Amino acid sequence: MIRILAGLRIALRALMVNKMRSALTMLGIIIGVGAVITMIAVGSGAKKRIAEQIASMGSNLLIVMSGSATSGGFRHGAGTVPTLTVEDAKAILSEIPGVRYVAPNLSGVAQTVFGNQNWSTIIYGTTPEILEIREWPLAFGRSFTQQDLDGVTKVCILGRTVAENLFGGIDPIGQVIRIKKVPFNVIGVLSPKGQSTWGTDQDDVIFIPLTTAQKRLFGMQFPGMVRVITVQAREPEEMEEVEEQITALLRQRHRIQPNQENDFSVRNLTEIMSSAEQSAGVMSLLLGSIASISLIVGGIGIMNIMLVSVTERTREIGIRMAVGAKGRDILLQFLIESLVLSLIGGTLGIGIGIAGTLILSTFTQWPVLFSAESILLAFLFSGSVGVFFGFYPARKASLLNPIEALRYE
Amino acid sequence: MEALIQVQDLVKVYSLGEVKVQALRGVSLLIEKGEFVAIMGASGSGKSTFMNILGFLDQPTSGLYLLEGMNGENLSKDQLAEIRNRKIGFVFQGFNLLSRAASLENIELPLIYAGTPASKRREIAQNALSEVGLKGREHHHSSQLSGGEQQRVAIARALVNHPSILLADEPTGNLDSKTSEEIMDIFSRLNQEKGITIIMITHELDIASHAKRIILFKDGKVVDDHKPEMRSR
Numbered sequence: 001m002i003r004i005l006a007g008l009r010i011a012l013r014a015l016m017v018n019k020m021r022s023a024l025t026m027l028g029i030i031i032g033v034g035a036v037i038t039m040i041a042v043g044s045g046a047k048k049r050i051a052e053q054i055a056s057m058g059s060n061l062l063i064v065m066s067g068s069a070t071s072g073g074f075r076h077g078a079g080t081v082p083t084l085t086v087e088d089a090k091a092i093l094s095e096i097p098g099v100r101y102v103a104p105n106l107s108g109v110a111q112t113v114f115g116n117q118n119w120s121t122i123i124y125g126t127t128p129e130i131l132e133i134r135e136w137p138l139a140f141g142r143s144f145t146q147q148d149l150d151g152v153t154k155v156c157i158l159g160r161t162v163a164e165n166l167f168g169g170i171d172p173i174g175q176v177i178r179i180k181k182v183p184f185n186v187i188g189v190l191s192p193k194g195q196s197t198w199g200t201d202q203d204d205v206i207f208i209p210l211t212t213a214q215k216r217l218f219g220m221q222f223p224g225m226v227r228v229i230t231v232q233a234r235e236p237e238e239m240e241e242v243e244e245q246i247t248a249l250l251r252q253r254h255r256i257q258p259n260q261e262n263d264f265s266v267r268n269l270t271e272i273m274s275s276a277e278q279s280a281g282v283m284s285l286l287l288g289s290i291a292s293i294s295l296i297v298g299g300i301g302i303m304n305i306m307l308v309s310v311t312e313r314t315r316e317i318g319i320r321m322a323v324g325a326k327g328r329d330i331l332l333q334f335l336i337e338s339l340v341l342s343l344i345g346g347t348l349g350i351g352i353g354i355a356g357t358l359i360l361s362t363f364t365q366w367p368v369l370f371s372a373e374s375i376l377l378a379f380l381f382s383g384s385v386g387v388f389f390g391f392y393p394a395r396k397a398s399l400l401n402p403i404e405a406l407r408y409e
Numbered sequence: 410m411e412a413l414i415q416v417q418d419l420v421k422v423y424s425l426g427e428v429k430v431q432a433l434r435g436v437s438l439l440i441e442k443g444e445f446v447a448i449m450g451a452s453g454s455g456k457s458t459f460m461n462i463l464g465f466l467d468q469p470t471s472g473l474y475l476l477e478g479m480n481g482e483n484l485s486k487d488q489l490a491e492i493r494n495r496k497i498g499f500v501f502q503g504f505n506l507l508s509r510a511a512s513l514e515n516i517e518l519p520l521i522y523a524g525t526p527a528s529k530r531r532e533i534a535q536n537a538l539s540e541v542g543l544k545g546r547e548h549h550h551s552s553q554l555s556g557g558e559q560q561r562v563a564i565a566r567a568l569v570n571h572p573s574i575l576l577a578d579e580p581t582g583n584l585d586s587k588t589s590e591e592i593m594d595i596f597s598r599l600n601q602e603k604g605i606t607i608i609m610i611t612h613e614l615d616i617a618s619h620a621k622r623i624i625l626f627k628d629g630k631v632v633d634d635h636k637p638e639m640r641s642r
Contacts (some may be wrong), residue, residue: 006521017509319505322466323566324494324522326487403466406505 003329004336005114011337014309025305026345029385032148033349033378034293034356039291040374041286045367050280054273056193056202060100060236061270062243064092064229066251067263083263085224086210088253092231096245098238103130104215104226112206113178121162123179123206125213126230131190133232141173141188144209152211157188159205182216189367211329221236239268292381299385306338306393317397318405331398338390339383346382350375413573414440416462419472421458421629426503432458434629435472442573444608445600447617449625450626456610457578459626464497464576465489477573494522498567502579503560504567506551506566512538513547516566523570537565541595557588564595568605575599577609581616593619 015022066083089104105126112119124130128143144155156177163172172186193202214220233242243266250264310317317330354370361368421433432455440446441519443493450456461467465481476496477538481489499505506515516534525533538547541561551559560580567575577596597619599605611617618637625633 002524003521004528013509315505316507319507320518320522321490322464322493322499322505322518324490324492324570326522328487329522396610403461406466406501 003332007329007333007336008332008340011340014313014337015067015340016107018309021305022341024342025301025341026348028094028296028298028301029342029345029382030298030349030352032291032385033296033346033382034353035291035294036288036378036381037350037353037370037375038357038360039287040284040378041353041368041370042360042366043280043287044371044374045361045369047277047280047284048369049367050273050277053196054270054277056134057196057269057273058230058232059270060233060239061133061268062231062233062239062246062269063269064088064231064246065265065267066227067261069350082225082227083220084226084229084250084252085222086226087224088250089226089229091249091253092229092246095249096242096344098233098235098242099231099359100234101133101232103127103133103230105228105230106210106218106226107228108213108218110180110217112162112166113181114175117166118166119162121159121204121206123208123213123217124209125208125217127210130207130230133230134191137191138188140171141186143188144207148209149211152215153209154182154184154212154216155187155209156184157190158186159207160192161201162204162206163189177204179208182219186277220221220274224298236270239270243268289373295381295385298344299389302338302386303389303393305341306334306390307396309337310334310393310397313397314400314405314408317400318402318408321402322406327398329373330400331394334394334397335387335390338394339386342382342386342390343379346371349382350378353378413442413444413477414438414608415473415478416463417473417500419459419462419474420470421455421462421467432629433462433469433472434543436629436631437624438624438631440606440608441602442592442606445606445621446606446609447620447623448608448610448626449612449614449617449623453604453630454626456626460576460578460608460610461520463491463574464499468642476542490522494519495570496573497573498564498570498575500560500563500567500575500577500580502582504551504556504563504583506559506562508551511548512543512554512562512565513549515551515562516569517568519570533569534565538562540568555588556584560584560588560592561595564592564599564623568599573606575605575607577607579610579612581611581613586615589613589616 064084084104086104089102093099093102103126105124107122107124109120110123112121127149128145131138131143138157139160141157143157144153148155156179157168158172166172166174166177172189175186176183177185177186190203196202210226214225231242231246233239246266247262251262254263256262320330357368357370360366416436416438419433419436420431423430423432436459446531448456448459458467462469468481479492481492484492507518513531513534516537517530520533535547538544541564542564543558543561546554546558551562554562581592584592593616596607596609600607609620617623620637623635623637624631
């Protein structure tokens with residue numbers, strides 16, 4: 001302990017003597033650590049945004065879409081021909097144990113009017129479960145209920161964007177808006193959710209009871225028609241199993257022969273999102289590695305300076321050995337010196353990195369995220385760079401022959 | 410009683426590539442505790458090599474060297490460092506102080522490697538500094554001290570761990586004659602009052618005459634060993 005304290009004092013003095021040299025050596029580490037901090041912050045910011053978007057979409061989601069139509073040799077996109085029914089949705093919920101919620105829906109774009117304001121938006125006819133699935137709380141008012149579905153009531157819940165465009169500052173609850181000229185009572189307003197992964201505004205939406213959408217707004221080509229069924233599985237591990245079970249169940253219900261194609265499709269949205277998350281992870285790893293290279297270059301700078309310092313101070317080493325310094329005392333002295341260099345550099349680098357990241361995010365609007373782990377990691381990394389690159393010069397010093405070191409001019 | 414230093418048939422051969430240089434060709438000596446010995450001889454006579462071996466900075470090629478009955482042979486580098494730290498005090502011609510450190514810090518150096526706690530180090534170093542008459546020069550760096558003062562700091566440094574022997578390699582070589590006298594007075598006082606054993610290399614007969622015994626080296630051998638004539642003051 002005495003030796004380490006004394007070593008620390010010696011190291012600080014030695015670094016103070018060559019202020020300019022110490023500062024320049026540190027600069028390598030400062031830039032390296034700063035780059036690592038910035039890159040990790042940008043990378044994990046991107047990752048976090050994607051994770052938030054996944055969460056805003058709801059977790060463990062499977063989207064069952066109506067099959068594509070073939071008319072005169074042209075195949076249309078998925079969902080163009082309605083094949084799904086409310087009964088399908090009920091069957092999925094009751095027969096597949098891994099399913100927590102289902103929300104059948106029938107949607108379309110419609111013009112909405114309130115007073116002298118009008119706004120075109122997406123109308124989702126669905127069941128109240130959709131808000132549970134998407135983990136989307138109401139900001140004001142209430143959601144519609146089973147009674148609303150049974151009674152085909154004309155009530156609606158507004159997304160935040162719609163509420164703002166139609167009502168401005170007025171409280172929408174209890175007001176009447178017209179959707180396709182049909183009057184609807186506003187019973188609730190949703191909390192804001194922001195942009196989706198694809199950049200669309202998730203708040204530009206109105207939810208109404210499914211039955212109302214079927215009977216009053218969009219009509220049905222057959223009873224109980226829906227275009228999409230949103231399914232939430234209980235556990236992420238069960239997703240694939242649930243997906244297969246839904247496919248099997250619907251093929252059976254739709255009486256599809258083994259050699260026929262499905263008249264519906266099942267999409268695993270979480271999978272798509274998590275691959276986006278993975279690519280963001282790879283991106284941030286890549287950025288981090290590039291930054292680490294500059295930290296290693298900084299470490300080589302330390303090694304270089306320490307070698308010069310050992311040569312310069314050969315006589316000092318000789319004196320210390322003559323009065324009883326052991327090899328490990330000398331080793332420790334130079335190791336502490338390079339460690340102090342790299343840790344001070346690391347600390348300053350963390351500061352510069354944080355400042356740089358904040359400036360960057362102000363100008364580019366990129367999301368950034370600092371974590372205590374990444375900062376600690378950068379600090380420890382700079383410390384290990386100091387030890388790693390300081391070891392060779394320190395060992396060289398410790399192996400000097402005292403007589404030759406004393407004679408060195 | 411056992412002698413403090415016992416040297417028997419000491420041989421040291423340096424090999425500089427192909428050429429072998431025989432620095433010591435069989436030196437045998439006994440030095441008792443409390444002696445003040447001057448070693449003289451032309452350059453290349455092997456006296457510095459002898460000094461390095463006495464100081465455990467170097468190992469003999471063959472022969473025996475015992476300090477307080479202790480054999481330096483077969484000791485590890487760390488053990489040699491420990492002996493240098495505890496048993497030996499060095500004073501060099503060129504002082505060999507750390508130029509960036511204050512006097513006190515220079516004196517503390519052997520104490521650091523002996524593992525003495527910081528507070529105690531300070532106290533011991535302070536006492537050692539007054540011992541050599543430099544009270545008030547605690548925080549001067551060696552560049553701010555005269556040659557004589559630097560050598561006194563070096564003597565204080567050599568003595569802080571209460572070594573068995575003080576080895577001085579031409580301690581007055583870089584000093585004028587007046588300062589040299591002062592340094593020799595300190596040596597004599599340390600030897601007489603504290604009973605410290607001193608072995609000193611010197612070129613100058615004048616300086617050597619302060620010692621109680623003069624050993625003359627020539628071509629790696631001891632050729633003369635006598636008491637100096639009484640000095641006339």
